[in-house]
Amino acid sequence: MANTPHGGILKDLYVRDEPIQAQLAAEAATLPAVTLTERQLCDLELILNGGFSPLEGFLTQAEYAGVVHNSRLPDGTLWTMPIYLDVDGAELARLGVQAGSRVTLRDPRDDQALAIITVADLYTADRAAEAEKVYGANDQAHPAVHYLFHKTRDTLVGGAVQAVNAPQHYDYVAIRRSPAEVRALFRKLNWTRVVAFQTRNPMHRAHRELTVRAARTRHANVLIQPVVGLTKPGDIDHFTRVRVYQAIMAKYPNGMAQLSLLPLAMRMGGPREAVWHAIIRKNFGATHFIVGRDHAGPGANSQGADFYGPYEAQDLVLRYKDELAIEMVPFQMLTYLPDTDEYQPINEVAEGVRTLNISGTELRRRLKTGAPIPEWFSYPEVVRILREANPPRDSQGFTVLLTGLHASGKEAIARALQVALNQEGGRSVSLLLGETIRQELSSELGYTKRERDINVARIGFVAAELTRAGAACIAAPIAPYEAARQIVRQQVSRVGGFYLVHVATPLEACIENDRAGVYKRAIAGEIKGFTGIDDAYETPGNPDLTVDTTRTSISQIVHEIILLLERDGYIGDR
Structure with a gap:
């Protein structure tokens, strides 16, 4: 103590x-x-x-x-x-x-x-x-x-x-400092007034301007203390963010700022979380703490309105200012004034003055599409790091999952699509056929619902890893159950594109196409739990494409899948 x-x-x-x-x-x-x-x-x-x-x-x-x-x-x-x-x-x-x-x-x-x-x-x-x-x-x-x-x-x-032991970290060890270590650093640097800034997002020019303004108005130094524990689902990974923070530190006046990481599990609790963050920063030795617009806000509620008012967090921190023993530095959102090439708090901009801003949604769109990101918004070093971590769609991986009854034609579509994508070039293409997966990954599994779900989950895991690596993955299992298919969609969508194609060839046509005669054996009772005969196939609720090989040729179906991929930018001009 x-x-x-x-x-x-x-x-x-x-x-x-x-x-x-x-x-x-x-x-x-x-x-x-x-x-x-x-x-x-x-x-x-x-x-x-x-x-x-x-x-x-x-x-x-x-x-x-x-x-x-x-x-x-x-x-x-x-x-x-x-x-x-x-x-x-x-x-x-x-x-x-x-x-x-x-x-x-x-x-x-x-x-x-x-x-x-x-x-x-x-x-x-x-x-x-x-x-x-x-x-x-x-x-x-x-x-x-x-x-x-x-x-x-x-x-x-x-x-x-x-x-008993401290948790072991293997990333950014030099800038993972405990409160005692941060306080010791302040003493070594003779810092007596320190403004702390917390972020869970990449920093851009506006953030640098905000923190420098806070330091100058309070005659203080700056502690940039980003969260590298748990943040909001969907946030940019902490490795990318830390590389951004390291790049932006060089943009501060010499001796003004230090970077130290915080292994915090955020709750996105808005006002209450802002007070909590102030207590934590006091423990790390800061004398001032920046609370901006919608601090630690999670976004919209189920009715589409923000959970918290834009400055509700600031109000609650002010209510407890005497107990907190750390001074809040309130900030409104900064906006860029192109005519004077500067950032200003939005509440200080005179009416009629031209302003520019790029929202988080717009930034993500530009990263995905490769659209330009102007230097007034972010530093080239930061943009380069973000582009490396968020390549444009035509460099990202994707999975096409074809689901349908046995002998519906889904495997023929999968093989033809593999040929088309190999012809397109630009990324490796992997083919996961139902029987191949059964033999190579799931040979010990039977055909109960639980075992079928496990088999589909294994396909989803492999597809997600291939997608993460930037490959094109084509999977063609029966995958009869909707819940299992949705889990695969969620797995893959986190790391790249996902398309569910329902091959809705009628059962009668599937039976006719079945050269091995397994349907006849199932109808005769020799095979139990056969999908389409005595076990249900749950029709997909939200397929990206529904096709029927009795109505549409294989080549036309492949063309329609290619059009989906081209529409979303996964293939096309490079």
């Missing part, structure tokens, strides 16, 4: 005494163990290193209730975000865990023992109250509310933790 001029009391829980640390490590090896989720891993690291001071563990039931309903711990200390350890109750029962038990918390990446929790109590989350009080609405369009109802497990474990 340390008390310094930068941020008050810091509860660093790491053990510096080697015999005690060895004793804890030995004990951890003998205790029942829980493997952490990715969110819990982020939370634990910041509990252990003091980033979440004054917390010394995961919230007990009384602490959870106080935070959810009053934004305070039982002793009255301001704390706005519930930090809990949710675990499967059946697993705890199997392990014999109860109040008073000591349990090892393990890293999900390498199974290393990170900490021991002494269980104070076991309880359940009040999901409805947490959604309403903490996130402002019981609306599952909010990512944290969706997580709460779909990923949070049934039993919460409260109690203090003791550090």
